[in-house]
Amino acid sequence: MNQAKANLFVVSAPSGAGKTSLLKKLISELNGVQTSISHTTRAKRAAEVDGVDYHFVEPEAFKLLVEQEAFYEHAEVFGNHYGTSKSSIANQREQGIDVILEIDWQGARQIKQQLPESLSIFILPPSKQELESRLQGRGQDDEAIIKGRMDAAISEMSHYNEYDYVVINDDFEQAVFEIKAIIVAERQKLAIQSKKHAQLLCNLLE
8 A cells, every 4th residue: 555645734813822732742743744854053942942942053064964954944032043844844744744833923834845745733812811811821921022922923923815724723622623623624535545445446446
């Protein structure tokens, strides 16, 4: 049986919309889907693990990877660099694993240009007030950083209409269900099913 090439999902959201928590819950409940581990020059936070949350690299190492064209996309966000590895995504998809990329709208555009079959999901908060409350509730950033993130969030959210799907993260469990429904539905597309079940289809039509 030929192994179907799995889907690539691009997921974007403003900071504080709950994207990371939603995707962690999704992956714990749905088999055959993983997030792509990006490279970053950002400093590792206390709870983060290198090679699990990100591949943490020095700026010079990141620059070398850019020169080697190792990334589908890379960008500078709040003074730090992030990149999406070509080889790791290709390996996961060839194994039949759906891959989720957590990137901003600029990265999503670059991915779509190179991989037009990719599917995009934008996660929105239920209100600006709730978004600001979530950012303040983190307790990790000062007021100046929160204001900067709010300004960036408004700019980010203006690009929601470039995406294939939109999910509002008001009720957490409902938002998880909706993202899961998108992934499960896409797995049933003819192109994927016809490859995955080629022998079955042949037998049924004999």
